[in-house]
Amino acid sequence: MLEKYGKENVKFWFFDTLIEDESLYRFLDQCEDFLGITIERFSDGRNFWEVFRDERFIGNSRVPLCNRVLKRELLEKKLKHEFPFNNVILFLGYEYTETDRMEKAKFKWNEKGYDVSFPLASAPHQEKVDLINKLQKYGLEIPRLYDLGFKHNNCGGACVRAGINQWQLLLELFPERYLWHERQEQKIRNYLNKDVAILRDRTGGVTKPLTLRKLRLRTNGKNFLERGKK
Numbered sequence: 561m562l563e564k565y566g567k568e569n570v571k572f573w574f575f576d577t578l579i580e581d582e583s584l585y586r587f588l589d590q591c592e593d594f595l596g597i598t599i600e601r602f603s604d605g606r607n608f609w610e611v612f613r614d615e616r617f618i619g620n621s622r623v624p625l626c627n628r629v630l631k632r633e634l635l636e637k638k639l640k641h642e643f644p645f646n647n648v649i650l651f652l653g654y655e656y657t658e659t660d661r662m663e664k665a666k667f668k669w670n671e672k673g674y675d676v677s678f679p680l681a682s683a684p685h686q687e688k689v690d691l692i693n694k695l696q697k698y699g700l701e702i703p704r705l706y707d708l709g710f711k712h713n714n715c716g717g718a719c720v721r722a723g724i725n726q727w728q729l730l731l732e733l734f735p736e737r738y739l740w741h742e743r744q745e746q747k748i749r750n751y752l753n754k755d756v757a758i759l760r761d762r763t764g765g766v767t768k769p770l771t772l773r774k775l776r777l778r779t780n781g782k783n784f785l786e787r788g789k790k
């Protein structure tokens with residue numbers, strides 16, 4: 561993008577959810593040094609739990625409210641302010657496999673009058689491992705969540721869109737972080753006085769909320785049993 565459009569015509573924007581993994585913030589700093597650019601950082605001032613409390617709703621994989629409030633709406637506001645005549649192309653970093661997300665994003669932004677492009681998804685298609693190798697070749701350190709087995713490096717591995725497996729991985733690798741989220745969820749449940757949770761339990765053919773606390777107890781209990789068997 562820099563080569564094609566020139567440094568003076570490209571802006572780099574990062575929408576901070578305030579709970580990203582520290583290796584992501586380091587990665588941004590490294591990219592700035594490597595490319596000789598400034599990444600502008602914006603934030604709503606709230607993390608996703610604070611958004612859920614204010615909106616009186618806990619986001620989940622079907623309704624990722626936080627994504628709308630902390631990223632899309634903030635981006636739209638910035639765009640309207642800086643490019644009131646829509647004379648801008650949005651470059652979004654989806655991979656070629658994320659066809660659904662690209663289609664939705666394209667539709668939504670086109671509807672608002674903005675052009676969208678997905679440089680990481682353009683042909684020839686590159687796997688995530690190729691992209692990572694490329695960055696490493698340039699001496700950029702990959703944000704650690706990828707190496708640790710997280711599919712996405714968002715919200716410090718604690719994304720409301722992620723499933724049970726990723727939350728279990730978070731519990732295993734970052735127990736303090738997991739416990740912090742667990743406490744936030746409990747606080748909101750108490751505040752709303754409702755049986756609501758990020759995750760859902762579908763065992764036995766009945767769907768019900770699965771709190772992070774319940775998942776932790778269940779996971780730790782299972783690990784305990786497995787250790788006992790050895």
Ligand code: SF4
Binds near residue numbers: 630714715718721
């Ligand atoms: S990464 Fe996940 S948890 Fe974070 S704002 Fe986006 S949808 Fe919400």
